[in-house]
Structures are given as structure tokens and as C-alpha cells.
Amino acid sequence: MLADEKLVLLKTAKTLQAIQSEVENINRIALSVDCVIFGFDENTLKVLLIRSDLKKYSGKWSLLGDLVFPKEDLDAAAYRILKQRTGLSDVYLEQVHTFGTVNRHPAGRVVTVTYCSLINVQHHKLNILDNELHWHDVKNVTGLAFDHQQIFDNCFEKLQKRVQEHPLGFNLLQKKFSLRDLQNLYEAILNIKLDRRNFRKKFFSMDLLVDLNEMEQDVPHRPGKLYKFNYEKYEKRVKKWGGIDF
């Protein structure tokens, strides 16, 4: 290192103690996690909401969230909330955005990190014991407490985008599903109608569905074949260049 570089270092470098002092004493802020938990049932995309904890917002619905403990990893806090509320631990969970305006929470300065989760409603149906916890059709989600409407909208938009580029959707279905199930799912998430033949062609051409040689049961019409998604094969793929397009 050159001599004058050393000089500058001496002038500007803070000691670890100095920073520790700042971290411990001055600038501490409450941190929370809010989870937007999506499910798919009756061919409808649902989101799990609870009545607001705060009396001020009683009657309003809010996302599932909690403060992060001082010695808890951020992701761990999200998994904790999910486990507490749904009983599920092996689920898709992804961080989405952090909301940190000063006055977003009435109880004081709380910065919240939002997570999006996709779960299979059939698998955890029995874990909803709390009367105040309900699945809501995403089309009817309005007027949430705090800034949760904004958080939900943001998360839903990201989901719509991401589900087209990554195989997330399968987390919302049973392990075995028909192509009709899959198409219904995409139509529900994206709120569009898709051509059935082209939809099938698309998924077959991806070559990531495994034909289980099983049929749907108890349907009042010709049963469809059941498939599962081949995650192993997908992971090995080298993603190809998508091209500039906006």
C-alpha cells in the first residue's frame, strides 16, 4: 500500500467499536415480515388473510406477519410465520420487496420485508383452526389494513410475471395434476383465457411433464391423464438468452 493511501485510511476508517456503537445505540428500527400466501382452490386463486391485530383496524383484513426477532434470520422469520399459520414447512417462499416509509405503521417505525408463498390448499386445509383466518379470492381483495393493499398488489404482480418464467405454479397444485388443472391455474393467476390445444402443445414441447400413466378419478366426463413436474430435469437446463424486448 502506498503511503498516502495509508494516510487516507487513517483519516476515514471507522473502528469496529465505533460502528458497533452506532448499531447498538442509535439507529435501531423494528423489522417485520409480512407473508402473502397464495393458494388455489375451486379453480380460483386465493390469498390467506387474517383480521388485523390492531383494534384500530378491526374489521379490516391484513397479511400474516410478525416482528423479526433480534437473533432470527430474515428468511427464518418468514418460515416461522408460515409454519405457525399453515402448519406447512416445505413450501415455496420467496422474498419480494421491503417497504420502509416512516409512517407506514401506526405503532411506530416498522420496516417490513414481504414474502410470497405458494402452498397447496389440499395439504394444509385442516390447519386453519383460527376463526379469523380465511382464504380470499384475489379478485375480492380490497381495502386491506395498513399498507397491506399495496404490498399485496405488488406481490400479485410479481407472481403473475414470475409464474410465466419459472415453474412456480406447480406448488399450488397437487403432486399429480391434469393438464386441465394446470391450464385452470394459469388462467386464474393471469386472469386470461388460453387456447387449450396451444397450451398443451407448449407444455409438451417443454418436455418437463412426466406422464404418470394414471387417470383422473371421479370426474363426470372422460378422465384426463395425470402428470407431475420434472424438477430435476428443469434444474439441469441451461437457460437460454431471452432477447431484448420491452
Add this chain to the structure above:
Amino acid sequence: MLADEKLVLLKTAKTLQAIQSEVENINRIALSVDCVIFGFDENTLKVLLIRSDLKKYSGKWSLLGDLVFPKEDLDAAAYRILKQRTGLSDVYLEQVHTFGTVNRHPAGRVVTVTYCSLINVQHHKLNILDNELHWHDVKNVTGLAFDHQQIFDNCFEKLQKRVQEHPLGFNLLQKKFSLRDLQNLYEAILNIKLDRRNFRKKFFSMDLLVDLNEMEQDVPHRPGKLYKFNYEKYEKRVKKWGGIDF
């Protein structure tokens, strides 16, 4: 509201005071912002780094960051850092991810929200007065302090993806640029070679470049036409369905 719904509310609703108490006393965590500031110069993508504040990491480079003040919006903190370091205030800035493992920072529990910024190096060149602040070719960025390498990698990947889907890149160029400039930019960010004719065709077909009827000056070869990006037109676009593809 039904009677038993009220009952549950009475049992579970916390008072505002109770939450305020939690927010104020128990679960407070230091929050920082780290900015990954990209520039484009000499046909190379650069990132702005500073020598680590901490003596423990002296010699290592780190991202530009600072603690968030208790009464400061998160985004405002990112803009503040950018302004302090580059002198620029009207820049592209976007939140990317929040890193919050317990032991990521040696000074204690610090959760950091990362932001990505794209600035025009020509416009702020004179503001780098600090000897310890330097532009680094992104290809040579290794071994950053703390978890900043991970943060940088994450941010760079997101940039590569996002620049293909949104007109971010123009923030790195002068207001007036040639198609060659633009192509060099994309080749630098994505680290690939593109066909010049197809590249031009693509951008012309988008119909978002305004021909300024000006030519490059002082180039030792045939000068190219200069263009600017039509943000107004872009904003009015209804983004079309991209299609399922993974």
C-alpha cells in the same frame, strides 16, 4: 359482525399500545442501505466501490452504504447515499433485495436493503474527490468485504435480466447516443456479442428511438446518427403478454 366473531376478536386483538411497546422496546434491529452503483465508460460496465470503513476489512472493497435513520424513508436513505457519493440526485434507483442473516455484519445485527443504481459516468465524473472511491470493471469484482460480493452478484444478475425487459440501459448513456453506443452497452452488460444488423432492426422495430438528425462528432470514421429514447411513448405502451416460457 356475529357474536362469536366478536369474542375471538376480544381474545386476540392486541392494543395499539401493546404493539407500540414491542416496537419500541424489544425487537429493534439496525437497518442499512447498500447501493450497487453501475456506470458505463470506455465500453465497459463499471461499479462504484469504496474501501471498507472497517479496519478489519481494510484493503477490501465494499459497496456504498450507511445506516438508515429512524425517521428516514428507506428510499430516501438510498437517494441520500447516492447524492453524497456521486452528487447526482435525478438517477435511476431501484430496490433489489434485503439481506438479513444474523451474522452478516461483524458489528452486530444489521439487516441491509440493497439498491441498484444506473448513472451516467460523464455527468458526475468530477464528483469523485475521495481518493478511496473508485470505478471497477465488473469483471474484476471479487472478494468484496462482508457479504457484499453476494449482494453485488445478486444485483448484477438482476440487472442483466431487467435490462432486457425494460429500458434501463439508457440511464447509463448520454442523452444523445448512437446505435453503436447502445449495442456496446448491451454487449458489456450481458457479456455477449450481438449481430449489428439484427440489433438495429430490433430497436428500430420497437419504434422508441427518436432520430435527432445529428451526427457523432470527432470520431475517426464515418459518424453515426444520434438518437434519444422516447420515454413518453414507452410509458403509454400496454405491455403485451409475454407467454409462458421456462
Add this chain to the structure above:
DNA sequence: GCAAAAGTGTTGGAAATACACCCATGT
């Protein structure tokens, strides 16, 4: 006139779209 990069079109293949009929099952 030479070096260096600007500017320009065509063609073939791949993928997306639009579209209609027969088939298997339950009732």
C-alpha cells in the same frame, strides 16, 4: 486510397396463433 465503422435486405427455420373434429366416459 485506405482504414474503420455506418448503413442496409433477404432468406430459412422456429415458434406462436387460430381453428374444428373425433373420442372416452358418466349419466
Add this chain to the structure above:
DNA sequence: ACATGGGTGTATTTCCAACACTTTTGC
């Protein structure tokens, strides 16, 4: 037999990739 949705194929169009020569300018 009929109602319901499963399953399939083809023609058209659109988009992308590959590819080479002429033009303009500075030196």
C-alpha cells in the same frame, strides 16, 4: 343417446438468426 370435457393436426403468420456488400468519413 347425450353431455362433458379429453385429445389431436394443420395452415398461417410472426419473429428471430444468419449472413455480405456498399457508403461515408478521417487520416
